[in-house]
Amino acid sequence: MLQMKLCGDLVLREKCEPVDEITPDVLSAMDEMVKMMAEQNGVGLAAPQVGITKRFLVMMNPDSGEVFKMVNPKITGRGTKTVIMEEGCLSVLGPDNLPVFANVSRPDSVTVEWIDEQGHPCAAEMSGLPARIIQHETDHLDGVLFIDYLSPVKREMVMRKVRRHK
Numbered sequence: 001m002l003q004m005k006l007c008g009d010l011v012l013r014e015k016c017e018p019v020d021e022i023t024p025d026v027l028s029a030m031d032e033m034v035k036m037m038a039e040q041n042g043v044g045l046a047a048p049q050v051g052i053t054k055r056f057l058v059m060m061n062p063d064s065g066e067v068f069k070m071v072n073p074k075i076t077g078r079g080t081k082t083v084i085m086e087e088g089c090l091s092v093l094g095p096d097n098l099p100v101f102a103n104v105s106r107p108d109s110v111t112v113e114w115i116d117e118q119g120h121p122c123a124a125e126m127s128g129l130p131a132r133i134i135q136h137e138t139d140h141l142d143g144v145l146f147i148d149y150l151s152p153v154k155r156e157m158v159m160r161k162v163r164r165h166k
């Protein structure tokens with residue numbers, strides 16, 4: 001069974017390795033990650049968040065309910081317009097065991113390429129919430145957390161809550 005890794009765990013800071021082959025282990029990990037994401041009302045979960053330093057993730061489009069399982073996802077284009085949105089992370093929890101939220105500025109639209117679970121290359125343009133989620137999740141594969149984008153003062157406000165998490 002996979003376990004959620006929380007802020008402070010160094011695995012969240014590792015740069016993940018590309019997936020060479022979509023093995024049964026990768027497929028079962030993605031299935032379990034979809035369940036964990038749903039159970040915790042999340043909209044995305046990346047492999048390092050469950051302790052696997054490989055480049056794959058799962059995400060849900062909250063508008064359509066569609067679930068994506070992405071292997072080796074890569075953002076290949078970013079729109080010039082940026083927007084501020086509130087973000088949280090299943091690895092950044094506060095004292096109530098719920099994600100701590102903070103505003104982050106990112107491009108409003110992106111182009112993303114990935115391999116699906118059958119091994120087919122896919123590409124999509126995303127904007128709004130799905131674009132936000134895929135940027136947050138692909139950051140995880142490079143060891144980047146959303147709190148890294150916050151000002152020192154804002155980050156300290158978030159970390160104060162995280163430190164009170166039991």
Ligand SMILES: [Zn+2]
Pocket residue numbers: 088089090091136137140
């Ligand atoms: Zn996250």
